[in-house]
Structure formats: C-alpha cells, structure tokens
Amino acid sequence: MSHHSQPTYDPNETITFSPALTEEMKAVVAQFPEGKTKSALLRLLHLVQREFGWVSVPAMDQVAAFLNIQPIEVYEVATFYTMFHLQPVGKHVLEVCRTGPCMLVGSDSLIDHFEKKLNIKVGETTEDGLFTLKTVECLGGCGYGPLLQCKNRFHEHLTLEKADALLEQYKNGEIQ
Amino acid sequence: MKSRNLLLSHVEVPGIDGLDGYMKHGGYDTLKKALKSMSPDAVVEEVKKSGLRGRGGAGFPTGMKWSFLAKPEGVPRYLVCNADESEPGTFKDRYLMEKIPHLLIEGMILSSYALGANQSFIYIRGEFMYVLNILEKAIAEAYAKGLLGKNILGSGYDLDLVVTPGGGAYICGEETALLESLEGKRGNPRIKPPFPAVKGLWGCPTVVNNVETIAAVVPIVSEGGEAYASIGIGRSTGTKLISACGNLARPGVYEIELGLSVEEFIYGDDYCRGIAQGKKLKACVPGGSSVPILPHYLVTKTAAGENRLMTYESLAEGGFESGSMLGSGGFIVFDEDQCIVRNTWNFARFYSHESCGQCSPCREGTGWMEKVLNRLEHGKGQMHDIDLLADINKKIEGNTICPLGDAAAWPVAAAIRHFREEFEWHVTHPDEAQSRNFGLITQAALA
Ligand SMILES: Cc1cc2nc3c(=O)[nH]c(=O)nc-3n(C[C@H](O)[C@H](O)[C@H](O)COP(=O)(O)O)c2cc1C
Ligand code: SF4
Ligand code: FES
Numbered sequence: 178m179s180h181h182s183q184p185t186y187d188p189n190e191t192i193t194f195s196p197a198l199t200e201e202m203k204a205v206v207a208q209f210p211e212g213k214t215k216s217a218l219l220r221l222l223h224l225v226q227r228e229f230g231w232v233s234v235p236a237m238d239q240v241a242a243f244l245n246i247q248p249i250e251v252y253e254v255a256t257f258y259t260m261f262h263l264q265p266v267g268k269h270v271l272e273v274c275r276t277g278p279c280m281l282v283g284s285d286s287l288i289d290h291f292e293k294k295l296n297i298k299v300g301e302t303t304e305d306g307l308f309t310l311k312t313v314e315c316l317g318g319c320g321y322g323p324l325l326q327c328k329n330r331f332h333e334h335l336t337l338e339k340a341d342a343l344l345e346q347y348k349n350g351e352i353q
Numbered sequence: 354m355k356s357r358n359l360l361l362s363h364v365e366v367p368g369i370d371g372l373d374g375y376m377k378h379g380g381y382d383t384l385k386k387a388l389k390s391m392s393p394d395a396v397v398e399e400v401k402k403s404g405l406r407g408r409g410g411a412g413f414p415t416g417m418k419w420s421f422l423a424k425p426e427g428v429p430r431y432l433v434c435n436a437d438e439s440e441p442g443t444f445k446d447r448y449l450m451e452k453i454p455h456l457l458i459e460g461m462i463l464s465s466y467a468l469g470a471n472q473s474f475i476y477i478r479g480e481f482m483y484v485l486n487i488l489e490k491a492i493a494e495a496y497a498k499g500l501l502g503k504n505i506l507g508s509g510y511d512l513d514l515v516v517t518p519g520g521g522a523y524i525c526g527e528e529t530a531l532l533e534s535l536e537g538k539r540g541n542p543r544i545k546p547p548f549p550a551v552k553g554l555w556g557c558p559t560v561v562n563n564v565e566t567i568a569a570v571v572p573i574v575s576e577g578g579e580a581y582a583s584i585g586i587g588r589s590t591g592t593k594l595i596s597a598c599g600n601l602a603r604p605g606v607y608e609i610e611l612g613l614s615v616e617e618f619i620y621g622d623d624y625c626r627g628i629a630q631g632k633k634l635k636a637c638v639p640g641g642s643s644v645p646i647l648p649h650y651l652v653t654k655t656a657a658g659e660n661r662l663m664t665y666e667s668l669a670e671g672g673f674e675s676g677s678m679l680g681s682g683g684f685i686v687f688d689e690d691q692c693i694v695r696n697t698w699n700f701a702r703f704y705s706h707e708s709c710g711q712c713s714p715c716r717e718g719t720g721w722m723e724k725v726l727n728r729l730e731h732g733k734g735q736m737h738d739i740d741l742l743a744d745i746n747k748k749i750e751g752n753t754i755c756p757l758g759d760a761a762a763w764p765v766a767a768a769i770r771h772f773r774e775e776f777e778w779h780v781t782h783p784d785e786a787q788s789r790n791f792g793l794i795t796q797a798a799l800a
Contacts, residue, residue: 208473210513213555218537219520223479250537252602254560258520260479276441277642277699278598278685283794290793314523314703315642316480317685320596320604321462323794329483 179331186234194239198228202243215246218254222261227328231262259313267302267309269347272326278319287323288312290337294344307348326353357584357594357610359572360565363523364452370487372494375455383458383575387466388508391574394755396467400570402578404590409435409526409563410641410681412665421550422468423558431559432470433535434461434567436477436484436527437519440641441703442683444592448606450477450484452613454491458514460567462500463574465512472513475564476525476535479518488516505768512776523707525609527755528561541709542755543786563681589664593682600688602626615639615661615668616653634689636771639668640680642700643760644769646693673767683694692789693775696707697707700728704761715758718749722765729779732786739776740771 188247194202201224213216221243225236233254241248255261262270273288288299291310295303304311321333330352332343346352358364368374375381378575387396401416422430434457438446457475477485488635492514492644495501503511519525523535529543553559569591573581582590589611595618603626609618618624619634628634637652638644653661654673660661661667668679687696705719722745727784728734746762753759769776779786792798 198708208517213536216517216535219479219534220518220521223482223518244537252694253539254520254537257521258479259519265595276703277696278442278683280696280699281599281685281687281691281791285791286793292366314706315439316534317438317447317478318442319444319598319685320441320606321444326480329486331483336796338796 181350187228190226190233190235192229192233192235192239193324194225194229194243198224203304206244215250218244218246218251222251222258223329224257226261230268233263233267233330249331268307269327270311272313272316274316274318274322274324274326276315276319278315279324282322287325287335287337287340290340292339356370357592358608359581359584360449360594361606361608362631363452365781369453370455370491370497372455372491375453379575380455381459383722384462384500385506386511387574390479393467393469396463396570396574399574399578400467403569403581404578404585405566405569405571405573405581405786406589406590406665407563408569408593408682409567410440410571410643412679415566418550418562419468419560421548422560423551424469424640425558426595428470429472429557430470431554431557432461432465432473433526433532433554433559434466434473434475434482434564435526435531435561436518436564438478438481438564439523439526439644440681440683441700442476442598442638442641442656443596443681443686444598445596445606445682447484448596449479449568449594450481450562451487452596454488455495456568457564458491458495459502461514462495462505462512464560464567464570465514467512467570470560471511472515474514474535477516477518478525478532479520482518485516485518490541492516500502501618522709523703524709524757527757529698530557530755531561539709539726541711543755544754554655565723566604576772582651586664587666587766589666593663593679595663595682595684597625597684597686599686600632600691601627601686602606602629609663609720611662611664613663615651615663618663618684618775619653625686628686628688630688634686636687636693637661637694638677638683638685638687638764640678641683642685642703642764644678644680645673645676645763646771647675648771651771669742673763674770677767680761692727693731693768693772694730694779698723698730700764701726701761704757708757709755712753712758714749714752715761718758721745721760722761726765729776730786732779734780736777736780738780739773742769 194300205220206214208215237251323335324333363369363378401679406412429722502594522540524530528575534540571578596606620627634649638646655670665679701723705723706716708719710716723737749758749762
C-alpha cells in the first residue's frame with residue numbers, strides 16, 4: 178500500500194509559516210470555488226515540504242487550520258501519498274526509480290552503487306545529513322532511464338560515472 | 354509508411370513552448386475558428402466523426418464519452434485532464450506538456466467549450482512539478498491574451514483553467530481516484546456507477562480525458578473529423594504518441610500513424626532503430642505495464658502469421674492467448690539477456706506498492722503475488738508456486754472496485770503463459786538464479 182512512513186511527532190516543536198509562504202498558500206486556495214478549498218491540500222503540502230524539507234505534524238496542523246478542516250483530514254492524505262516526507266530527511270533526497278523499464282536499463286546496479294558510495298541503505302540518510310537515498314516507482318521518464326529525481330530535477334540516462342559526478346556536484350553546491 | 358505528425362509537427366521549433374512561438378505556427382487559430390463559427394455541439398460532432406479514442410489506456414471513443422455527459426439545469430459541469438501519467442512505460446504526456454504546453458491548453462479550451470464547462474482542471478502527477486510550472490506559465494500567457502477568463506475572444510464564453518498536482522500515487526491515474534485526489538482526499542477509487550459523467554468532481558457531471566486525447570481535439574477541429582478519421586486503419590483512427598523504452602537503440606516519444614507495422618516501429622530508421630547494442634528481441638509489452646507481455650515471435654506477427662500493426666485491434670489480435678493491447682502506448686522492449694521472472698516480480702511489487710488497499714483481493718492478492726514471485730526470482734521457489742500464482746490471479750480478477758487488480762493479475766498470467774519454462778528454470782536452478790549478475794551500467798559497458 179502507498180503509505181509507508183509514519184509521522185514523527187515532537188510535541189515541543191513549533192513551526193511558523195513565513196509571510197511569503199502564506200501568500201503563496203492563499204493564491205493556491207483562491208483557485209478553487211468557495212466551499213471546495215480542500216482541493217488545495219496536496220499543493221499546500223508540496224509548498225510546506227519545499228519550505229521545510231519535510232512535513233511535520235505541527236505543519237500539518239497549521240495546514241488544517243489554514244483550510245479550516247480537521248487535522249485528521251490532512252494526516253490521512255499526507256500518509257497516503259508517497260512524495261511527502263513525514264520524517265526529517267537529508268538536504269538532498271535522491272529518489273531513484275526502480276520500476277521495470279528503468280530496471281531493464283540498469284537501475285538495480287545504480288541503486289547498489291549509491292548504497293555503497295554513500296555507505297547507507299535505501300531509506301537512510303548519510304551521517305553528514307547531506308543525502309537521503311530512496312527508491313521510488315516509475316517517474317514517467319522511462320525512456321531516459323536509469324534516472325533519479327531530486328526535488329524538481331530529473332537526472333536522466335545515468336551511468337555509474339555520471340552518478341559519481343552528480344554526487345560531487347551536489348556536495349560542492351554546484352547544484353542546489 | 355511515412356511518419357505523420359499532427360500533435361508534434363512543430364515540437365522542434367525553437368520558442369514553440371511560448372505563446373508567441375505557438376501562435377506564429379497557427380496556434381489558437383482553431384480556437385478562434387470554433388468560437389466564431391461553431392456551436393459547442395458542432396465541436397462534439399467533429400470529435401464523434403473523427404473516431405478519436407481515449408489515449409489514456411482504455412481506448413473508449415471520446416465523442417461517445419462526451420455525449421454521455423449529464424446536463425442538468427443550473428449544475429456546473431467540469432472537464433478534468435488526466436496528466437497523471439503513471440503507467441510504467443508511459444512518458445508521452447510529459448513530453449507533450451513540456452515541449453508544446455499551449456497545444457494542451459488550446460485543446461482544453463476547445464473541449465471545455467464543447468462540453469459547456471466554465472471551470473476545468475489539469476491534474477498532473479506531483480513528480481512533474483517542473484511541468485506544472487511550465488503549464489502555469491503558459492496559462493498565465495493565455496489569460497493575458499484573452500484566451501482564458503471572461504468572454505474569451507469576445508465570444509461570451511468564460512473559462513477558468515487550473516493545474517493542480519498529485520502526490521505520488523499510481524492509483525490516482527484511475528479517473529475516480531483522480532477525482533478524489535482532486536478533492537483533496539486519499540486516492541481511493543469510487544464504486545461505479547455512478548460514472549463521472551453523472552457524478553464526478555464535487556458530485557457534478559465531469560468528463561475525464563487524457564492529455565493526448567485533449568490535445569488531439571485541436572487538429573480534429575482544425576482539419577475536420579472526417580479528415581482525421583481518414584488517417585489510420587478501421588476503428589484505430591488518427592495518430593498516437595508511443596513512448597518507447599527498455600532495450601532499444603533509440604528510445605523516446607514518437608508520433609505514429611495508427612496502422613504502422615510493429616516491425617517498422619521497432620527496427621525502422623525513423624523510429625527505434627532496433628534493439629540496443631545489436632542484441633536480439635526477446636519480448637515486448639506494447640501498451641504499458643498493465644498489458645500482457647508478448648514473446649518475440651508474437652511481437653511482429655500475430656499467431657495467424659499476419660503482420661502485427663500498431664492499432665488497437667491488431668495488437669489485441671489473438672485475445673489473451675496470443676495478443677496484448679495498445680493501452681497507453683507505453684512500449685517496453687526486452688532484449689535477449691533480460692529475465693522475464695525478474696521483470697514480472699518487479700511489476701508485481703509495483704502493483705502491490707500502489708494498491709490503494711480498499712479491496713482485500715487486490716490489497717492481499719498483490720502482496721501475495723509479490724512474495725511468491727520474489728521467492729521464485731531468487732531461487733527459493735517451488736514448482737507449485739507457479740500454479741499458486743495462477744490461482745491468486747483468478748481470485749483477484751473481476752473481484753475488485755477498480756481495474757488495478759486486473760492490471761496486476763494479467764501481466765503475471767501472460768508471463769507464465771508464454772515463459773513458463775523460465776519460471777521452472779528458476780526452481781530447478783536455484784543457485785544460478787541466486788547468483789546472476791545483470792551487469793554494471795558503466796560508460797564502457799554502454800559504449
Ligand atoms: C490503475 C489505473 C491507472 C490509470 N492511469 C492513467 C494515467 O496515468 N493517465 C491516464 O490518462 N489514464 C489513466 N487511466 C485511465 C483513466 O481511468 C481514464 O480511463 C482515462 O483518463 C480516460 O481518458 P481517455 O478516455 O482520454 O483515455 C488509469 C486507469 C487505471 C485503472
Ligand atoms: S482494486 Fe486495488 S487499487 Fe483498485 S480500489 Fe481495490 S484495492 Fe484499490
Ligand atoms: S520505469 Fe523508471 S521512469 Fe518509468
């Protein structure tokens with residue numbers, strides 16, 4: 178089933194949405210007819226994740242308040258969709274596609290390589306907090322595999338050499 | 354057969370992704386013509402005449418779907434574009450939206466006008482956030498030019514268009530799950546009936562169509578439904594985007610005239626140019642991961658020895674025994690070194706991961722299939738596991754709310770039907786099955 182990460186909850190954590198984020202959230206909500214603003218929920222969760230790197234329980238509670246819905250309505254959605262990180266993640270989350278078409282062109286060897294190179298298992302974060310390695314299902318770029326997504330970016334036609342170069346670029350800040 | 358482009362003819366023109374570039378090459382002329390000289394019903398009529406069939410996978414006639422839309426007085430109607438593109442092997446909609454976003458927007462305006470919708474939505478998978486940004490930019494350009502909003506081009510017709518993202522769930526490609534998701538909920542498919550045409554988005558009559566289907570409305574209205582229907586063969590009219598992937602010399606997105614031979618598509622210079630690294634073809638899944646796999650001897654020829662064509666009918670020729678489906682056009686090719694058991698396991702894992710979990714045959718059955726295939730693939734299975742798979746299959750098929758259950762079951766059945774000896778080999782050669790090495794993807798290995 179889709180949901181696989183449980184939210185982490187720290188009761189002492191507080192969170193503030195910046196004015197800029199709040200403005201952006203309002204603009205998203207305004208796209209939907211009156212009384213139907215819950216439709217903005219997924220987009221708002223993406224915005225929150227972009228801002229904080231992950232989606233915490235206090236953040237979900239604030240989104241609920243913002244949309245005037247119950248917190249559970251946010252939790253059940255955030256846990257259903259795999260893109261939302263419900264625990265803190267590394268600065269760069271490498272999401273490598275593992276589905277058939279990518280496997281045919283070598284995604285397994287790419288995933289192994291990342292595990293070795295970063296010295297972590299899929300699902301883990303490097304000690305320096307720089308990288309989280311995840312595997313995901315088909316990203317809709319099957320002709321350009323093997324590939325990975327990191328935030329808004331697709332890195333396609335990867336080889337082990339290109340993967341190494343990519344890690345370097347992320348490490349030294351050439352790619353943000 | 355020459356390649357014919359209706360959707361992608363200007364895709365390589367620099368600047369075609371912007372409004373000016375698009376308009377320079379005839380963009381929005383069709384919309385202008387329709388708003389000036391055609392009634393909404395006249396647009397529907399052209400789509401009916403064109404014979405266009407849904408490009409999202411099921412191939413249902415679009416004109417017919419549109420004519421089912423309920424039109425109660427005083428109730429809004431909606432058009433929702435399915436840009437979820439989540440079927441493994443399929444990456445054509447992303448290409449179209451990224452390269453020529455205004456074609457989709459023009460199609461959305463034309464189609465919304467035909468259906469009498471004043472607010473329409475594009476639901477795009479969350480992973481395509483960068484494409485969402487491209488579409489929003491294009492939509493803003495269209496508003497600024499009076500192509501969207503109130504009184505479009507002085508016609509008195511109003512339309513608002515919104516793009517909204519999913520969050521990473523294959524099931525949201527299924528139209529009722531998509532609508533749930535668009536309402537800000539979990540993507541649990543709805544029980545049908547009622548169909549979206551009667552009760553869709555927020556309980557109102559709704560049409561859900563694939564990106565490519567909606568884009569095709571532009572050339573249909575521009576050239577006329579009959580002209581469109583004259584392309585292709587029989588009930589497979591027009592052109593189709595095929596996203597070709599796997600072990601091909603030249604994977605990518607191709608627009609083909611329906612009726613092209615599969616042989617030419619795989620080996621032709623204008624298309625995929627054969628199997629990568631000069632290897633041999635082993636098998637092909639021609640329409641996305643949910644359709645039956647074909648062994649090499651059934652890919653370019655049917656069981657009756659006829660040339661297999663890229664049409665809905667020809668790819669299905671032979672039914673489940675020896676045919677497959679055109680589906681979404683996700684054309685996945687396997688070379689001689691690929692392991693069918695491994696791929697079948699991989700896909701089973703995909704479906705198990707993506708089941709929404711609300712029907713037990715699908716939730717449990719996909720999980721069991723994944724487990725059994727996992728042990729077979731890793732040399733830990735037994736002969737009766739192969740029959741166990743067939744048994745689980747039968748219990749899922751037809752017993753679920755949405756077609757994901759069938760989509761998970763059929764490929765497994767087809768793989769066993771055509772490649773049974775390969776499954777048996779994994780049982781009789783456990784050590785070799787466990788120690789296989791699929792090679793490294795180094796620059797040198799690919800050279
Ligand atoms: C599990 C499942 C996944 C689907 N995924 C997609 C998809 O990603 N894109 C799509 O257009 N249709 C998808 N469909 C088909 C839609 O339910 C629907 O038939 C389609 O959007 C209708 O548009 P069309 O008539 O223009 O093809 C999927 C169906 C199922 C059962
Ligand atoms: S068949 Fe599977 S995906 Fe479809 S509704 Fe049932 S559990 Fe969900
Ligand atoms: S299988 Fe990897 S992007 Fe589709």
